Amino acid sequence: MSDLGEYNGRPIVGTGIIIRNTGDGLSKAMTVDPRDLTIGDQVYVLLEATCVDMHYPVEDPKYPAIGGVRRIPVLSAGTATFIDEADASAAIQRQKEREREHADKVSGQVTISMAILAAEHDDGKHAKKRVPGCEPCDEEARLEAAEADAAREAAAIADAEAAAEHADDEVAAARGRRGGKRG
Ligand SMILES: [Zn+2]
Numbered sequence: 001m002s003d004l005g006e007y008n009g010r011p012i013v014g015t016g017i018i019i020r021n022t023g024d025g026l027s028k029a030m031t032v033d034p035r036d037l038t039i040g041d042q043v044y045v046l047l048e049a050t051c052v053d054m055h056y057p058v059e060d061p062k063y064p065a066i067g068g069v070r071r072i073p074v075l076s077a078g079t080a081t082f083i084d085e086a087d088a089s090a091a092i093q094r095q096k097e098r099e100r101e102h103a104d105k106v107s108g109q110v111t112i113s114m115a116i117l118a119a120e121h122d123d124g125k126h127a128k129k130r131v132p133g134c135e136p137c138d139e140e141a142r143l144e145a146a147e148a149d150a151a152r153e154a155a156a157i158a159d160a161e162a163a164a165e166h167a168d169d170e171v172a173a174a175r176g177r178r179g180g181k182r183g
Helices: 022-032 085-122 135-182
Strands: 010-015 018-020 044-055 069-083
Touching: 010 085, 018 044, 044 085, 085 135
Parallel strands: 010 069, 018 069
Antiparallel strands: 044 069
């Protein structure tokens, strides 16, 4: 499904990085190549790093239909160096374009998954058990929950009315007793 492959049967829908060891590695680079920086300055730092671990956290439930995971390599930072904005901005621009392309691809996959689920639903394949992420199934679940809420509310109102009627009976009975004493 995803060109990033799968992990434990789940499609990998995104990636990221965690960078460790930045305190030591980066501060060493800053010592070697000092810059007169002030707050608000924007700089570009080229970082040499080694992949030392891999994490696969579950992606946000915004893709429930495909149950995707993210692939997060953990990097250990090595040497860092400042680079010129001109060199950096071309690379950052290319990266932003790739991110947009990836987002389009993933949302396309979600659309396809939703269509497949809807077709399965229409074939009655979800009749025994609702499939989370299937829009018609989710809609049925919402309706059922709303009906249950309405039934609970009606029962609560009926209880309150019965209690009020009982209280009226008590008042009437008390009045009856008082009236009896007087008479
Ligand atoms: Zn369904």
